[in-house]
Amino acid sequence: MKRLKDRIAIVTGSSSGIGKAIALRFAQEGATVVVAARRLYKCEETVAQIEAAGGTAVPLQVDVADESQVERLIGETVRRFQRLDILVNNAGIFGGRRLAETSTEAFDEVMNTNVRGTFFCCRAAFAQMKKQGGGTILNMSSVAGVQAWSGTGTYSASKHAIMALSKALADEGRARRIKVSAICPGGVADDLVDASAEERADSEKIDPFDIAETALYLACLGPRAVVHQIVVDRIGADW
Secondary structure, three states, X not given: OOOOOOOEEEEEOOOOHHHHHXXXXXXXXXXXXXXXXXXXXXXXXXXXXXXXXXXXXXXXXXXXXXXXXXXXXXHHHHHHHOOOOEEEEOOOOOOXXXXXXXXXXHHHHHHHHHHHHHHHHHHHHHHHHHHHOOEEEEEEOOHHHXXXXXXXXXXXXXXXHHHHHHHHHXXXXXXXXXXXXXXXXXXXXXXXXXXXXXXXXXXXXEOHHHHHHHHHHHHOOOOOOOXXXXXXXXXXOOO
């Protein structure tokens, strides 16, 4: 029995990296996946891989920093499939240097994608899930969302903000049967999604499919269970 059979899932930033691993894994478990990212041709490549493996997916181009594009993403998904069961807010960027050397433009770019983008997606998905009587929202934070280091101030601030959004939305969603969780990965081998299992095992970084399994676990929890935060770090990481 496929664990996500008949579920409709949006995964942002799923044209590559962690998001792609999650999209592939969700499709394996029977979900219809909306592959959403800024580069349409990369979304189409992910969809082709899913379909070649017998899964179902559709590509939708979106820049999550653009409010109107996010509204279109949620609206188009609901028009096609009549509901939205799972939203994975994975789209994000790294940026900024030491804070004293970070430009306002670099700061704004990270905040616009990571924080505003997550906010736009959460708000639009929450409204739909409220109408349909429940759903699951998974927000991709980071170990930098529970800690910070020199040179990561801007990125870390954005990921701390995602933690706060997740906690507040989880509280707001409890009575609506809307579950919200934050995933906090350490260093992930984003570039090895399409590599062999052996190549991924040889990497010193976290296998992106380990993060995909974490997302799947959260998406498959029973109706009365929720995990608010999971930290997935590299063995031996010092933080």
